[in-house]
Amino acid sequence: MNDNITKNLPSSSSGALLFSNIRKHVDLNAHEAELVQGFFKTTYYPKKSVFLHQGNKCRKFYFVEQGSVRGFHTNLEGKESTIMFAVEDWWITDMGAFLNEQPANISMETLDDCLLFEIDSSTMQKMLEVVPKLEKYYRILFQRAYVREQQRALDAISSTLEKRYLGFLEKYPKIVKKVTQKQIASYLGVTPEFLSTVKNRMPS
């Protein structure tokens, strides 16, 4: 459980994805990039590590530099629902819990060996004050995240399971390679048995 390693970001080698991601949306000069780098910690987690436990305070916002991650909720009867995935170049956390420093509604586990960049809430606020142009970066990020979730709500209500499954395969090919059908089923809100029968019933 504790074979992960936390250290400061090496100033030259790592962080490639994070910075290219930020630079897609805002210009960062060398000085600003250096500043930003100082706010993050990078941590290695081996495959199948649970690095956030439902019920614990969620203190960090994670950027996946390497690997892939699954976020899932466990209800009172012990049934797991997958709420979100993240692959390389994605951000992930229980944002509601992170914002209010409250107990997480979900757990997070690595699906692969992972390199995660982590920042906690107060550090992030400081970072946004020091490098205000990041406000734009995160504005765009959350705007898109909101769009994705809204689309998900629409699909869940108005589309068939078959279409939603095909949509998932198409939208998240990288994720598909990493996860089990059981996990996809729980993301779509059905049982693995039912997803299986629907798949076999599909034309193709």
Add this chain to the structure above:
Amino acid sequence: MNDNITKNLPSSSSGALLFSNIRKHVDLNAHEAELVQGFFKTTYYPKKSVFLHQGNKCRKFYFVEQGSVRGFHTNLEGKESTIMFAVEDWWITDMGAFLNEQPANISMETLDDCLLFEIDSSTMQKMLEVVPKLEKYYRILFQRAYVREQQRALDAISSTLEKRYLGFLEKYPKIVKKVTQKQIASYLGVTPEFLSTVKNRMPS
């Protein structure tokens, strides 16, 4: 259908809610407030106006200064699904379509007589350049919207209809007063008949 009135914001009277909303998150001096005001148009729509039609380009981001609004999707079989509501002091649009200037996936109708502040995509970009501190405002806005939608996804997957219905009543009391049960049912993703039977089956 065309009895709505578009005009520039009167510089003193209106916009009270919009500006107090912005000022909850960022400081705006008088000059900035005036600038911002210039970017918005205010339009009056009587009750039951459809001011955005599914399939048409979605050009505007709306702030509800007065009244209330429903956004709904109509599928191929003609079945309506309510995707979102907005009451006074809320923003609303088909954000995916707005961002990419694409055909809307949803229609919007007023549930009340409404006063809406409207801004189009390119004007909004200009506004964000002229008053960059609004980036922070919208960052916070979308961050929260994302949290709400994520919670909705979690509830839809892992909670019972009864709990979701009670949660809706609790979270959105203002909306509850304005909408029919049929619309709440379609927001929760069930038929009005089934919501009715579940309600009667409830303890209380």
Add this chain to the structure above:
DNA sequence: CGTCTATTTGAATGTACTCAAAAGCGGTGG
């Protein structure tokens, strides 16, 4: 008061679930 729509109620149907068992697949140790 009459009309239109929302809500309730009920019966019949279909969709998705649970439970159980078999088959497939990957990883581990001998």
Add this chain to the structure above:
DNA sequence: CCACCGCTTTTGAGTACATTCAAATAGACG
């Protein structure tokens, strides 16, 4: 390299949930 183990996936039978369709009741509005 093979055999076994644990987990995922498939398949099927029975059940519960949610829908459709239809009809009765209740409310809202002109």
